[in-house]
Every structure is written in C-alpha cells, then in structure tokens.
Amino acid sequence: MDSEPRAFEAAFVLEAGTPLRCPRPMIPQLLVPWTPARLIAAGLMGMLSVPAQLVPAVLNRRRA
Amino acid sequence: MPDIAPRRWLYFFLVLASTVAAVTQMAGVLQVDDFTFREIVILALFAILFAWIAASFWLAVFGVWARSTKMDLLPLKPPSGPSAARTAILMPVYNEDVARVFSGVRAIWESAGPDFDFYILSDSTNPANWVAEELEWQKLKSELGETAHIFYRHRTRNTGRKAGNIQDFCENWGQLYDYMVILDADSLMTGKTLHHLVGLMDANPRTALIQAPPQLAGRGSLFARIQQFGSSVYGPIHAAGLALLQGPDGNYWGHNAIIRVHAFMQSCGLPCLPGRPPFGGEIMSHDFIEAALLRRAGWDVWMAPDIGGSFEEPPPTLLDYLIRDRRWCQGNLQHVRIVFAQGLTLPSRLHLAMGIMSYVSAPLWLLFLVISTIDMMSVKAAPPASYIGLLPSLPLSVSHSAELMILVGATLILLYGPKVLAVASVLGNADATRAHGGIGGLIASAFWESLFATLMAPVVMLQHSWYVCSILMGIATGWHAQTRTDRALPWGLVARRFLPHMLIGLAATFLLWRYAQGSFNWFLPLLAGLWLAVPLVVLSSSPLLGRMARQDRLFLIPSETRGSKVLSRAHALAESHRTLAVPVQQLVLEDSRVRDLHLALLADSPPLVSDPERLGRLRMQAARSQTAHFSRDDWTLLLSDSEGLKALR
Numbered sequence: 001m002d003s004e005p006r007a008f009e010a011a012f013v014l015e016a017g018t019p020l021r022c023p024r025p026m027i028p029q030l031l032v033p034w035t036p037a038r039l040i041a042a043g044l045m046g047m048l049s050v051p052a053q054l055v056p057a058v059l060n061r062r063r064a
Numbered sequence: 065m066p067d068i069a070p071r072r073w074l075y076f077f078l079v080l081a082s083t084v085a086a087v088t089q090m091a092g093v094l095q096v097d098d099f100t101f102r103e104i105v106i107l108a109l110f111a112i113l114f115a116w117i118a119a120s121f122w123l124a125v126f127g128v129w130a131r132s133t134k135m136d137l138l139p140l141k142p143p144s145g146p147s148a149a150r151t152a153i154l155m156p157v158y159n160e161d162v163a164r165v166f167s168g169v170r171a172i173w174e175s176a177g178p179d180f181d182f183y184i185l186s187d188s189t190n191p192a193n194w195v196a197e198e199l200e201w202q203k204l205k206s207e208l209g210e211t212a213h214i215f216y217r218h219r220t221r222n223t224g225r226k227a228g229n230i231q232d233f234c235e236n237w238g239q240l241y242d243y244m245v246i247l248d249a250d251s252l253m254t255g256k257t258l259h260h261l262v263g264l265m266d267a268n269p270r271t272a273l274i275q276a277p278p279q280l281a282g283r284g285s286l287f288a289r290i291q292q293f294g295s296s297v298y299g300p301i302h303a304a305g306l307a308l309l310q311g312p313d314g315n316y317w318g319h320n321a322i323i324r325v326h327a328f329m330q331s332c333g334l335p336c337l338p339g340r341p342p343f344g345g346e347i348m349s350h351d352f353i354e355a356a357l358l359r360r361a362g363w364d365v366w367m368a369p370d371i372g373g374s375f376e377e378p379p380p381t382l383l384d385y386l387i388r389d390r391r392w393c394q395g396n397l398q399h400v401r402i403v404f405a406q407g408l409t410l411p412s413r414l415h416l417a418m419g420i421m422s423y424v425s426a427p428l429w430l431l432f433l434v435i436s437t438i439d440m441m442s443v444k445a446a447p448p449a450s451y452i453g454l455l456p457s458l459p460l461s462v463s464h465s466a467e468l469m470i471l472v473g474a475t476l477i478l479l480y481g482p483k484v485l486a487v488a489s490v491l492g493n494a495d496a497t498r499a500h501g502g503i504g505g506l507i508a509s510a511f512w513e514s515l516f517a518t519l520m521a522p523v524v525m526l527q528h529s530w531y532v533c534s535i536l537m538g539i540a541t542g543w544h545a546q547t548r549t550d551r552a553l554p555w556g557l558v559a560r561r562f563l564p565h566m567l568i569g570l571a572a573t574f575l576l577w578r579y580a581q582g583s584f585n586w587f588l589p590l591l592a593g594l595w596l597a598v599p600l601v602v603l604s605s606s607p608l609l610g611r612m613a614r615q616d617r618l619f620l621i622p623s624e625t626r627g628s629k630v631l632s633r634a635h636a637l638a639e640s641h642r643t644l645a646v647p648v649q650q651l652v653l654e655d656s657r658v659r660d661l662h663l664a665l666l667a668d669s670p671p672l673v674s675d676p677e678r679l680g681r682l683r684m685q686a687a688r689s690q691t692a693h694f695s696r697d698d699w700t701l702l703l704s705d706s707e708g709l710k711a712l713r
Contacts, residue, residue: 017201017216017665018183021236026333029357031405039404046410053069060067 068311071126075309078122083115086474093467102439109432116425117478119418124298124482127305128489137307138368140271143263149242151262151322153180156229157197158187158222160249161548166200167637168252173212175630176255181213181241185229187222191649191699194218195662199648202661216665220672220704226318227334227350238325248319250377250548251278254630257373261322264368271312272327272363273355276374277303278320281623282631283377285550286613287385287604290516291378293509293619297500298486303369312364313411318351320374324363328354331361337401341540342394349395352419353402356412375623375631380550381605382520383561386527390541393423393531426528433590441579472586483514499622509619519593519600523565526594553605555598562597569594649699653686653712663706672704683708 090110094103130137153172157165169182184201188194201216208214217233224231230246238244243265245258253276261274280288280295307314332354337344347353355365379385396419402408403416487510490496491503500506573591576584593600603609613619623631651658682702685691694702702708 015664016668017218018668019215019237019240021668022239023236024239024329025235026231026329028333028335029331031335031337031353031402033401033404033406038406050410054073057067057070 068309072309075122075126078125079115079118082118082122082474082478083111086114086118086471087111089467089471093471102435106432106436106439109428109435113425113428113432114475114478116421117475120302121478121481123305123309124301124485125305126308127301127303128485130304130308131301131489132492135304135308137304137370138264138274138366140264140366141267143260143267147259147262147266149262149266150240151180151243151245151258152233152237152241152325153182153245153247153258154185154230154233155183155247155249155251156185156187156226157249158226159190159193160188160546161638162193162196162200163638163641163643164548164634165197165249166204167634167641168247168250169214170204170208170637171630171634172247172253172255172258173208173214174633176253176258178211178213180245180258182215183233183237184214184216185233186216186218187225187229188218189222189696189700191696191703192647194700194703195648195652195658198661198665199651199658218665218669220669220700224334224346225348227347227354231333234325234329238329241325243322244325244328245322246319248376249546250282251319252282252375252630252634253320254373254628257371258322260371261368265322265324268364270364271366272324272331272358273314273316273321273365275314275317275321275365275367276371277317277367277369278374278376279372279621279623280378281375281621281628282635283380283550284607284610284614285380285552285605286607286609287382288378288380288550289610289613289619290513290604291385292621293500294513294517295378296621297490297506297510298483300369301482301486301489303367307367307369310367310411312366313359313409314355314365314367315415316351316355316358316365318349320376327358327361327363331357331363337398340538342535342538343398343401345540347395347402348398349392349419352396352399352412352415356402356408356416359409359412360407373630375628377548380547381553382523382601383553383558383605384547386524387544388546389423389524389528390531391544393528394535394541396420396423397532397535423528423532426525427532429525430529437576437580437583437587440583480514483510496622499620499625501617501620501625505617505620512618516600516604518589519596522569522590522593523562523597523601526565526568550607550610551605552607553602555602558601558605559598562601565594565597569597649703650691652703652709653689653691659709659712662703663709666704666706666709669704671706672701674701679705679708683711687712 087107087110091107094107099107129135153176155165155169165184169184173180173182184197186194186197188197197216197218201214204214205212219229219232222228230244233244243262245253245261247253257276261276264274265271277299279299280292283289283292334347334350334353336346339345358365379388399416399420403413403420408416487506490500490506497503497506501509569591572587572594576587576591614624652662653659679701682694682698683705685694686702686708691699
C-alpha cells in the first residue's frame with residue numbers, strides 16, 4: 001500500500017492540530033417571545049418613554 | 065459621544081413625512097367615490113412599500129451628509145501603542161475550495177505577521193475536502209515554519225452549523241484569547257486593519273464587537289463585477305448612513321468583525337428554538353441575534369465604515385446569488401420568532417425587522433402589482449355624455465394622470481436617488497473617480513449597473529416571493545456549500561431554472577395587453593426583465609464578458625485600479641495551487657504519512673458512534689482496497705475510525 005506515490009515530498013511534522021483544550025461551556029441565552037398583552041403594554045410604554053430621549057438634547061441646546 | 069437621538073428622530077420624521085405625503089396623494093387617486101376593500105388593500109401595501117424605499121433613500125441621504133461633513137462615524141478612543149492582547153483569527157469552512165481557503169489564510173498571515181493565531185475550523189462533510197484540508201494545513205505549516213501559529217480542527221458532527229462551529233471554538237479554546245476575528249471562507253483582511261481593530265478593542269473596553277464592512281472584490285464574471293462596482297460606489301454612503309444612525313447599537317454581519325471573546329461567551333450562547341425548521345430548531349442567521357444579545361447584555365457593537373482593508377467575494381452568478389438568498393431568507397424569516405423576545409433593545413429589534421422586511425417586501429410588491437393591475441382592469445367606463453342631465457348626479461370623467469405622475473416620479477427618485485447621490489459623491493473626489501475608471505467609466509458603469517439591476521429586479525422579486533411562500537409552507541433548506549468560482553452557466557441549466565419567470569412574464573404580457581392596454585407601457589421595464597431572464601443570467605455569468613468589461617474600463621473598483629497586496633497575493637497563491645489527481649481520501653489508506661497525519665489530527669476528536677457491524681465491513685473492504693463503491697458516509701465513518709486506521713499500519 002505504501003508504495004503508492006507520495007502526496008507531498010516535504011517531511012511531515014506530526015503534531016496536534018490545535019492547542020490543548022481548556023473547556024468552558026457557553027450557556028444558551030433565553031429568547032422568550034413576548035405575549036400579545038405584554039407587547040401592547042411595551043408599545044404604549046415605548047410611545048411614552050422614547051420621546052423622553054430628546055429631553056437631554058433640548059436642555060443642552062437651551063443651555064447653549 | 066454625540067447625542068444620537070436627534071438624528072434618529074429626524075430620520076424617522078423624514079421617512080414618516082415622505083410616506084404620509086405619498087399615501088395622501090395615492091388616497092386622492094383611489095378615492096373617486098368611496099374606497100373599496102381592494103383599494104384599501106392597495107393603499108395599505110403602498111404605505112408599507114413606500115416607507116420601505118423611503119427608509120433606504122433617507123439612509124443614503126444621511127450617508128452623503130455624513131461623508132460631506134466628514135463626520136467621525138466611529139467615535140471611539142484611538143489605539144494607544146502596541147497591543148499585548150491575544151487574538152485568534154477564525155476561518156470556519158464547510159466543503160469549500162481548499163486552495164482558496166489556504167491561499168487566503170496565507171495571504172492574511174503574510175500581511176498580519178505572527179501576532180495572530182489562525183484557526184481553520186472545518187465542518188466539511190465531503191471526505192475529499194477533509195483530507196485535502198489536512199494536507200494543505202500540513203504544507204502551510206511546514207512552509208511558514210515555527211513562528212506561524214496556524215491550527216486546524218475538524219468536526220465530524222456539524223452541530224449548530226457555522227454558529228455551532230464558532231461556539232465549539234469558544235468552548236474549547238476561547239479562554240486562551242482576548243479577541244477573535246471571524247472570517248468567511250472568501251474573506252480577506254489586511255494586517256493593518258487587523259492591528260487597528262485590536263488597538264480599538266484595547267482602548268475601548270465597553271466595546272464587544274466592531275464590524276469592518278467588507279468590500280466586494282476578487283471575482284471576474286460580469287455579474288460579480290457589477291456587484292463589486294455597486295458595493296464600491298453605493299456601499300460607502302449606505303454604510304455611513306447606518307453608522308451615523310446606529311452608533312453603539314450596531315449589527316453583526318457574520319464575518320469580517322472583531323469580537324471580545326469573554327463578552328461573546330458570556331452573552332451569545334444560542335438556544336435551539338422550539339419546533340421544527342424552518343421556524344424552529346437551530347438559529348440559522350445567527351449574526352443579527354448575537355449582536356442583539358451583546359446589546360442586551362450592555363455591550364457596545366460598532367461598525368467601522370471607513371476602516372478599509374476588509375474584503376469578501378460576491379457570488380459569481382445570479383443563480384448562486386439566489387441560492388445563497390434562499391438560506392438567508394429562511395434565516396431572516398426565522399427572526400420573526402425572536403424580534404419580540406424580551407429584553408432586546410429597540411435598535412436590535414429594528415435590525416431584525418429590517419432583515420425580515422428585506423425578503424417579505426418581495427411578495428408584498430408582487431401582491432401590490434397584481435391587485436393594482438386587477439383594479440386597473442376593472443375600472444368601469446364613464447356613462448355616455450348624452451346621459452348628462454338625465455341622471456341625479458353629474459358623472460364626470462376625472463383624470464388622475466398628474467397625481468400618478470407625481471407618485472411615479474417620487475418612487476423613481478427614492479429608488480434611483482441613492483445611486484445618483486453615491487455617484488455624485490464619488491465624482492466629488494478626483495482620486496476615487498480615477499479609481500472607478502474616470503468620469504466616463506464611472507458614469508457609464510453606473511448606468512449599466514442601474515439598467516441591469518432594474519431588469520433583474522422582477523426576477524429577484526419572483527424568486528424571493530417563492531422563497532417566502534415556500535418557507536411559510538414549512539419547506540426548510542439544508543446547509544449547502546456555496547459555489548464561489550467563476551464559471552459561465554450553461555443555457556440548458558439556466559433555461560430550466562428561469563423558465564417559470566419567463567412564462568410568468570409572457571402570461572402577464574398577454575393579460576396586460578388584452579385587458580389593460582392603456583397602462584401596458586408602465587409595466588414594460590418589469591416585463592422586459594422577465595422576458596430576458598435566461599439570456600441575462602447566462603451572459604452575466606460569463607467571465608469573458610467580465611474581462612471585456614474590465615478592458616473597456618467598466619465596473620472598475622479601487623482594489624483593481626490601485627491594487628491590493630492581500631488580494632493579489634491570495635489570488636496568485638490560489639492560481640499556482642496544484643490539485644492532486646488522485647481521490648484524496650484514498651491517500652489515507654495508501655500513503656502511511658498521510659494516514660499518520662490524519663491520525664494525529666484525529667487524536668483529539670471524539671469518536672463517531674456508529675453501527676459496529678457496518679464499521680467492521682468497511683474496515684475489511686478498506687484493507688482489501690475495495691473502496692470504489694464507498695459512499696460519502698462510508699468514507700466519513702472510516703476516516704473517523706482511528707482504531708481501524710491504526711490497524712492498517
């Protein structure tokens with residue numbers, strides 16, 4: 001069997017393909033979808049709270 | 065960091081205002097008397113689709129604004145001196161062209177120097193690819209010497225696909241590194257860009273991910289050259305617009321990005337969704353979700369639109385582009401189940417929603433066209449003029465041509481405006497204009513690109529509509545290797561794949577000519593794309609036409625005109641690669657050195673559980689060299705059997 005043509009002429013360096021493993025598992029994250037009720041409530045909250053993001057910019061501009 | 069909220073509000077206001085204006089105009093056209101149910105559907109679809117193209121248009125306008133005012137789009141602390149961090153560069157591969165993978169790794173290594181560790185993370189299921197990868201890894205190691213830290217790992221079970229492959233790396237070697245750079249099998253990055261990214265991560269400890277937007281480059285077919293040109297001219301203003309609006313709420317595109325390993329390990333373990341594919345099971349388009357999870361955990365995710373030195377190859381033909389889109393479509397539609405997951409930030413939800421909409425918009429366009437055509441066909445003629453005065457109310461034939469022309473004009477501006485703005489932006493920079501073939505070359509290329517994109521749009525719309533319908537019917541796609549090499553597609557194959565598009569085009573032509581002759585000309589650009597689908601797909605796949613376009617200075621990009629060391633080095637290495645004439649997996653049985661190498665690499669892998677009787681039969685047949693009828697599974701089983709292979713010594 002070993003009389004077949006060699007794939008590569010250079011000498012092979014036999015070593016492991018990777019460094020030693022140091023295992024530490026990754027924990028699957030929770031991706032819990034919202035229920036319709038929570039979704040509506042969150043939408044309403046968003047409509048009220050998101051405009052508040054503008055307040056600091058408005059205040060800064062007034063001060064300037 | 066500048067306050068990002070006012071920009072976002074201005075953007076949403078502009079999108080909303082343009083949509084409201086257009087919908088009001090459209091309502092005026094439709095509301096001759098009361099709205100019918102069909103007209104309400106038309107109006108609703110129009111509102112969604114107009115908002116979608118308005119969002120893209122205003123993004124481009126914001127991009128041009130950012131570019132013209134030279135705004136800092138990555139407001140992070142600059143790198144301060146050399147880094148002591150350890151960074152791994154990961155290249156996940158799945159039955160890819162082995163020469164291309166290792167040429168890319170070598171070109172990046174030569175550009176980046178020995179500061180980085182490289183991992184080729186193979187999920188290849190084709191035994192020939194598996195063994196060829198081992199041989200190429202061995203060759204690369206021996207040629208680059210001791211200083212090159214290039215590692216190879218093969219998984220026999222592809223749990224979690226690409227995301228699972230990266231997770232496997234993190235779980236086994238992640239603790240050894242501060243950062244990891246994820247590449248795709250056709251990605252290339254320069255050493256300068258890699259070092260800069262590491263410096264930015266060092267200086268900004270809240271940042272978990274920086275996406276370096278890859279520029280399409282490196283392919284030669286006409287189709288690929290058109291894509292490359294589009295990405296080079298239109299891409300920068302879209303990327304600038306995105307960066308301006310998203311700030312630290314950025315997204316991840318799956319590759320050409322640097323990631324803080326401990327943040328990723330802490331926050332990005334992906335769950336398996338309940339239910340069966342296509343909506344349940346493993347998360348296919350993992351990148352958007354990983355970015356959303358990082359944001360949920362409080363980390364910053366940035367895009368670096370001006371970093372440069374980041375490349376990927378486009379699909380060589382429209383057929384390959386659409387095959388890739390089938391996978392992406394399923395992955396993005398699966399996000400319907402995640403977009404409302406608890407705790408995600410609003411920008412993350414918008415990223416997911418826009419990903420979903422990029423495919424759902426196709427069937428919505430189709431529905432809009434079909435319903436509005438039916439509505440056009442069923443318009444009743446006004447009563448004869450002789451009846452005037454005899455009826456209780458005076459019937460007047462009202463023309464809505466002016467309003468319709470305004471709407472069509474506005475839609476055309478939204479569709480083609482970003483292209484015009486992008487070309488104008490390039491023309492404003494003499495160096496960039498020269499890099500795209502000069503003023504004449506740039507304008508001609510943009511014209512031909514727009515024409516090609518217009519003709520291909522209905523073909524892509526039909527295909528995406530079919531993808532969405534098939535996914536809704538529960539038909540899932542598998543995981544197939546992408547074709548990344550230039551090849552002229554045969555007429556027979558293309559005719560078989562695109563015959564339905566042509567037939568739909570011919571049927572639509574007949575119906576419109578027969579029942580809506582007055583509106584026929586409006587549909588010509590759509591119909592022409594469908595009639596010409598087969599010749600356009602075949603001709604655009606041609607590498608010869610691609611070369612001719614290049615000679616005529618069409619679709620030139622800066623990496624061609626100015627040159628890019630890493631790209632040309634990777635191509636030179638791939639072209640000089642010598643392919644072995646024998647079935648490579650056979651060498652494990654026939655060449656003791658190949659077998660020893662394979663066994664050394666196998667030593668660390670968990671054994672593949674299988675039927676012992678079948679394995680015993682395969683061992684005996686292998687010992688007698690009776691492998692001609694071995695299936696792919698037989699080979700995988702045999703190549704995973706270290707005990708049996710050792711016995712062949």
